[in-house]
Amino acid sequence: MAASGGSMNSRTDGNTRTMFDDLQMDVAPEDRRFFKLWLETCEYASEHKKFGQSVTWNLRHIERGKAVVREVGHYMDVKGRRVLDVGCGSGGILIAFAQAGAHCHGVEPGAHRYEWAKVRTQDHGVAADIRMCTLETAGFPDQSFDVIVATDVLEHVDDYRAVTKEICRLLAPGGIFFATVPNCFHWRNIVSENHTGLFGLLLLPMKWREFYVVRIRRYAHSYPVSYFPPCHKLAEICRTSGVATEEPYSISKILQPGSISNRWKRTLLMPRVIRYLALRFVSWFALPQTYTFIARKTGQPTK
Numbered sequence: 001m002a003a004s005g006g007s008m009n010s011r012t013d014g015n016t017r018t019m020f021d022d023l024q025m026d027v028a029p030e031d032r033r034f035f036k037l038w039l040e041t042c043e044y045a046s047e048h049k050k051f052g053q054s055v056t057w058n059l060r061h062i063e064r065g066k067a068v069v070r071e072v073g074h075y076m077d078v079k080g081r082r083v084l085d086v087g088c089g090s091g092g093i094l095i096a097f098a099q100a101g102a103h104c105h106g107v108e109p110g111a112h113r114y115e116w117a118k119v120r121t122q123d124h125g126v127a128a129d130i131r132m133c134t135l136e137t138a139g140f141p142d143q144s145f146d147v148i149v150a151t152d153v154l155e156h157v158d159d160y161r162a163v164t165k166e167i168c169r170l171l172a173p174g175g176i177f178f179a180t181v182p183n184c185f186h187w188r189n190i191v192s193e194n195h196t197g198l199f200g201l202l203l204l205p206m207k208w209r210e211f212y213v214v215r216i217r218r219y220a221h222s223y224p225v226s227y228f229p230p231c232h233k234l235a236e237i238c239r240t241s242g243v244a245t246e247e248p249y250s251i252s253k254i255l256q257p258g259s260i261s262n263r264w265k266r267t268l269l270m271p272r273v274i275r276y277l278a279l280r281f282v283s284w285f286a287l288p289q290t291y292t293f294i295a296r297k298t299g300q301p302t303k
Helices: 015-026 029-041 051-059 061-073 092-099 111-123 160-170 187-191 206-216 231-240 249-255 262-267 271-286
Strands: 082-086 103-107 128-131 145-151 171-182 243-245 290-297
Touching: 029 051, 029 111, 051 061, 061 092, 061 145, 061 171, 082 092, 082 160, 092 103, 092 111, 092 128, 092 145, 111 128, 145 160, 160 171, 160 231, 171 231, 231 243, 231 290
Parallel strands: 082 103, 082 145, 103 128, 145 171
Antiparallel strands: 171 290, 243 290
């Protein structure tokens, strides 16, 4: 769900075949059909400065999926569990969970990414139920999944609150919700915004960012980032739905709204300003470039 760049069309871009021939030696045999399809439908033109980064990001999607499996494994043995990947992209996380013995499902609203995931999972020999739709329209019944993953997805949806509530509804008792969200106040993301690489983009108000990306910098046709939800807002939504947060979220509890006692609120001259500055300082230097959010639904997991 990266920002859309110049469209790359295999019929007009004469570099596609050359690039595939040059790069295929570094691509696993089971990924070559997917990679060829990716080159033909990638949102970045070959001369775009984000093209190389997107190549690496997609080819290493399975490696990142294995890291997610390890993280979730600290809380639950994924073998035999029902796993849903929200915004499954090129299918790497689905493949990693399937190889670990999970029963995998994915939702992906983008037509090209849906095809990438279908082709890649098939060529890796894993079974996965992948649907081309949003999570809200997928029609899954209550408590359908033991693990729900949303990595670098929530900032792209129209309403992250509705999606988070839907995830909580779909989690079975004892189920794990695993998400990653870019920390929009981290100094590295301010220097180079992680979707576009543009300096200082995240310092602009949200409503100005697409205008800057599309009209002023002419970097892309759109800027499909709706909002960067902070961990404490995800936690508030989860708590109201019976889903309790786990580590490593606790560091951000210190500065979430309402965490300063009434006594300090009366004592401090400008508690809101101080809390705001403290949060920004911690976000810039103490918290990671990408948040990891983990929560567990109350109740005992089924065997």
